[in-house]
Amino acid sequence: MKIIKYAYLPKPVKKESNLVNESIKFPKVMVILEDGTSLGILDSKQAINEAYNRDLDLVCVAPQANPPVCKILNYSKFRYDKEKKEKEQQKNQKVIEVKEVQISPVIAEHDFNTKLNQAKKFLSQGDKVKITIRMFRRFMPLLDQALDNVNRFASECAELGTTDKKAVLEGNTIQLLINPIKKKTKENK
Numbered sequence: 001m002k003i004i005k006y007a008y009l010p011k012p013v014k015k016e017s018n019l020v021n022e023s024i025k026f027p028k029v030m031v032i033l034e035d036g037t038s039l040g041i042l043d044s045k046q047a048i049n050e051a052y053n054r055d056l057d058l059v060c061v062a063p064q065a066n067p068p069v070c071k072i073l074n075y076s077k078f079r080y081d082k083e084k085k086e087k088e089q090q091k092n093q094k095v096i097e098v099k100e101v102q103i104s105p106v107i108a109e110h111d112f113n114t115k116l117n118q119a120k121k122f123l124s125q126g127d128k129v130k131i132t133i134r135m136f137r138r139f140m141p142l143l144d145q146a147l148d149n150v151n152r153f154a155s156e157c158a159e160l161g162t163t164d165k166k167a168v169l170e171g172n173t174i175q176l177l178i179n180p181i182k183k184k185t186k187e188n189k
Contacts, residue, residue: 019060019063021057024044024047024048024060024070025044028043029043029044029068031047031072032072033071034074039072051072057072096127098129098130101119101130101132103133105149106139106142112149119157120157128177128179130176131150131154131177132173133146134172135173147169153176154167160181161181162178164179
């Protein structure tokens with residue numbers, strides 16, 4: 001028997017998407033300074049020399065434009081600001097999760113209320129709730145009762161969430177998705 005050992009490799013370095021200095025291969029580029037003033041259309045070699053004379057870098061910010069647009073700026077500061085902005089955007093993102101609540105067609109009233117409170121808690125936190133009833137063979141005669149339970153569950157959650165469509169039997173499962181109602185804040189008004 002052969003034992004294989006795995007070495008932990010470092011994470012791959014992210015490839016830079018911007019063209020900088022000598023990696024700019026366009027014959028002519030539109031050159032803009034850091035403060036926004038335009039130097040006009042120059043040869044790329046002439047633009048690189050202009051950037052070096054100012055102790056800065058030539059960064060291609062719009063390679064698909066005709067002619068490509070390049071800025072003369074401090075590349076390390078530009079990259080730092082770009083990474084900082086991306087991290088800020090990731091921090092502000094709200095990940096909406098789908099929480100599943102399983103009930104039975106013959107669920108007792110107390111159990112129903114417990115599951116309902118759990119679903120309301122999820123909706124108030126901003127998560128979607130999926131109500132699921134598994135219809136085993138012995139429960140198939142109780143299909144109407146199961147649909148009534150799902151609809152009752154959805155109507156009880158109406159003040160915190162809305163449904164897009166009615167619950168239907170798909171295979172041997174009844175499912176219904178409840179989306180949380182977005183709260184109006186001062187920012188949304």
